[in-house]
Amino acid sequence: MLVEFFFTLRKYGLKSSITELLDLLQALQQQVIFADTEAFYQLARLTLVKDESQYDKFDRAFAEYFEGVAAIDLASQIPDDWLIPDIIRQLSAEDKAALQGLGSLEELLKQLRERLAEQQKRHAGGNKWIGTGGTSPFGAYGFNPEGVRIGQQGSGARRAVKVWDKREFKDLDSQSELNNRSIKLALRQLRRFARSGAATELDLNGTIQATSEQGGYLDLRFVPERHNAVKVLMLFDVGGSMDDYIELCQQVFAAVRTEFKHLEFFYFHNCVYEGVWRNNQRRHTEQVSVLDLIHTYGSDYKLIFVGDATMGPYEIDYPGGSVEHWNQEPGRLWLERLLAQYPKAVWLNPQPEQWWRHYQSISIIKDIMQQRMQPLTLEGLTQAIKLLS
Amino acid sequence: MSFQSTENYIVSDELALAVNAAMTLQKPLLLKGEPGTGKTRLAEELAQSLGAELIQWHIKSTTKAQHGLYEYDAVSRLRDSQLGSDKVHDIANYIKPGKLWQAFTAQQRPVLLIDEIDKADIEFPNDLLHELDRMSFYVHETGQQVSAAQRPIVLITSNNEKELPDAFLRRCFFHYIRFPDADILRQIVAVHFPQIRQQLLSTALDVFFELRELPGLKKKPSTSELLDWLKLLLAEQIPAEVLQQKQQQGGLMPMFGALLKNEQDVQLVEKLAFLAKRQGR
Incomplete structure (x- = not known):
């Protein structure tokens, strides 16, 4: 009974176990619910899914199993919070003037939606995604990896959408991009190794306890020293192709900043060469030599690169390959030096993972990093933290 | 049972x-x-x-x-x-x-x-x-x-x-x-404040949901914060009209401290209110 359903769930990547299926069957047997699909949906979710980030997968699997996969209401899912930061960033002076004319951001968003809708009609090719090269000034927003189609608001043919078809937990899916809080949560896992190393510190409470248990016979207890300060050295790629990900990187940065006491961060452009900088405005005057970096921060620092690694291969492999200045030694050498000093290192790449194989430079960097490259999603970040700890 | x-x-x-x-x-x-x-x-x-x-x-x-x-x-x-x-x-x-x-x-x-x-x-x-x-x-x-x-x-x-x-x-x-929807929230409020005036309640809920939908808030206000805020509104006897006026003109809602627990959030709301005011002019 329900075996088919169970396998549908597994097909969608849910890790439900047999025990949980038996729980569900037992609940049905005890008639917790009776002949009510919606209640069954809730009961099945209650017993089979143990994490709200999996709810979306469950919804999709449930919809498939019970057919009636009604069209998902995409129009209402245009992600305002993705759009707004991007709009603000890309505004030119004229746009800002126009914005004042239009009034609020909401107005602007509305207009944007209308314009996107029109654009879609012009590309009358069926379900076209909105591409980056559009004529609309807003066309660049089409990069949304989830591929949300816009412009269906007007279609009056709204079907009654079932609970699971609304997929309201979509934004909790861990494959999706991050928000500040989820980044913090992921980073928090780095705290795990608080006490490590040899037991050298006298544990006073433990000693008293142990001594008492022995009836007064002295029993010394030791604990490892507390290494509660995880040290992190972050290098951010700025400028050029990274502009698309500024918002995301800022969020990561803000989260990292509050989570670590020992955090050093520097910027680079495309690839690391002999100099990095702390202040992007004064990047040409106030560079810090990477050698100084290596000599200043000990090898117990964990090194995190954040960058899209999208560049010409010569920028990594050849002297003088840098697009900004003449570099005596190739970027690869500098990366390898950093990695030799910091054995715990990882590269976070905001580019969606499925695009990686299209860029030669990404695979080069990935090789240099010994495959330690992760996408900048919650799952990727969690993996990255595992690599670091 | x-x-x-x-x-x-x-x-x-x-x-x-x-x-x-x-x-x-x-x-x-x-x-x-x-x-x-x-x-x-x-x-x-x-x-x-x-x-x-x-x-x-x-x-x-x-x-x-x-x-x-x-x-x-x-x-x-x-x-x-x-x-x-x-x-x-x-x-x-x-x-x-x-x-x-x-x-x-x-x-x-x-x-x-x-x-x-x-x-x-x-x-x-x-x-x-x-x-x-x-x-x-x-x-x-x-x-x-x-x-x-x-x-x-x-x-x-x-x-x-x-x-x-x-x-x-x-x-x-x-x-x-999940965060309750407007209907359930109305029921919750009714349970806690039986004598709250209907008009004040619906305006307050409008303000509250608008605030929750604001992108970029560090800490979204939750049910318990809403209840605290309503308590204050009632204690101060702020009439619904004042609340409505504030909402239309933009500006921080009265007793905002109960809803916004973060300095940056307060600034964000203030900034948006400022924009709204300029647009109204």
């Missing part, structure tokens, strides 16, 4: 089903959700509606699973032995039962709340697996087996600060308490 909304606590159908299923199958129910959606409150109300005792175990970062079972107070035994007290010969005098023990030996089936389990060490849930499964444990010092006469109703809350181990999750039912 089924759990439903009470006079002073509103549960959604989903949640009621979850609680009832967990009670019927005698499984622990793990609750997650935004802070302030009434996770802890649920245990209190459940205990009250069943007329059962509520045993609360608040977890801290230093809590160990053993604390829930029992503690052996060896230090006072040592002291007693120095003083030559007779108590010292029976080790049972120094075994202090923990919350789980209390729950297992209660006269009537109690409600056991394990609050904020994610605060504890990452291994904590694993250490409790057997005890929650079998509802019994062994006291090494006295050789005593403590088992539950009847399985307590176990509610566990988590704020998602740490991931819980799979083995533990498999043994629980899981429910994610």
Whole structure:
């Protein structure tokens, strides 16, 4: 009974176990619910899914199993919070003037939606995604990896959408991009190794306890020293192709900043060469030599690169390959030096993972990093933290 | 025996089903959700509606699973032995039962709340697996087996600060308490403030949901904050018209401190209000 359903769930990547299926069957047997699909949906979710980030997968699997996969209401899912930061960033002076004319951001968003809708009609090719090269000034927003189609608001043919078809937990899916809080949560896992190393510190409470248990016979207890300060050295790629990900990187940065006491961060452009900088405005005057970096921060620092690694291969492999200045030694050498000093290192790449194989430079960097490259999603970040700890 | 909304606590159908299923199958129910959606409150109300005792175990970062079972107070035994007290010969005098023990030996089936389990060490849930499964444990010092006469109703809350181990999750039912929609929220408010004027309430809810939808807020206000805010509005006797006026003109709502708990959020709202005002001119 329900075996088919169970396998549908597994097909969608849910890790439900047999025990949980038996729980569900037992609940049905005890008639917790009776002949009510919606209640069954809730009961099945209650017993089979143990994490709200999996709810979306469950919804999709449930919809498939019970057919009636009604069209998902995409129009209402245009992600305002993705759009707004991007709009603000890309505004030119004229746009800002126009914005004042239009009034609020909401107005602007509305207009944007209308314009996107029109654009879609012009590309009358069926379900076209909105591409980056559009004529609309807003066309660049089409990069949304989830591929949300816009412009269906007007279609009056709204079907009654079932609970699971609304997929309201979509934004909790861990494959999706991050928000500040989820980044913090992921980073928090780095705290795990608080006490490590040899037991050298006298544990006073433990000693008293142990001594008492022995009836007064002295029993010394030791604990490892507390290494509660995880040290992190972050290098951010700025400028050029990274502009698309500024918002995301800022969020990561803000989260990292509050989570670590020992955090050093520097910027680079495309690839690391002999100099990095702390202040992007004064990047040409106030560079810090990477050698100084290596000599200043000990090898117990964990090194995190954040960058899209999208560049010409010569920028990594050849002297003088840098697009900004003449570099005596190739970027690869500098990366390898950093990695030799910091054995715990990882590269976070905001580019969606499925695009990686299209860029030669990404695979080069990935090789240099010994495959330690992760996408900048919650799952990727969690993996990255595992690599670091 | 089924759990439903009470006079002073509103549960959604989903949640009621979850609680009832967990009670019927005698499984622990793990609750997650935004802070302030009434996770802890649920245990209190459940205990009250069943007329059962509520045993609360608040977890801290230093809590160990053993604390829930029992503690052996060896230090006072040592002291007693120095003083030559007779108590010292029976080790049972120094075994202090923990919350789980209390729950297992209660006269009537109690409600056991394990609050904020994610605060504890990452291994904590694993250490409790057997005890929650079998509802019994062994006291090494006295050789005593403590088992539950009847399985307590176990509610566990988590704020998602740490991931819980799979083995533990498999043994629980899981429910994610979603933020209530406007209808349910209206019911909740009606339960807390019966005499609130309809107009004030609907304006206040408008302001509240508008605020929650604002992108970029660090901390979205939750139900408990809404209730606090309404309390203040009522105490200050702010009429609905004033609230409405403020909303239309933009500007910070009166008593915003109850809703916005973060300086940056206040600034953000102020900034948007400023934009709105300029547009109005």
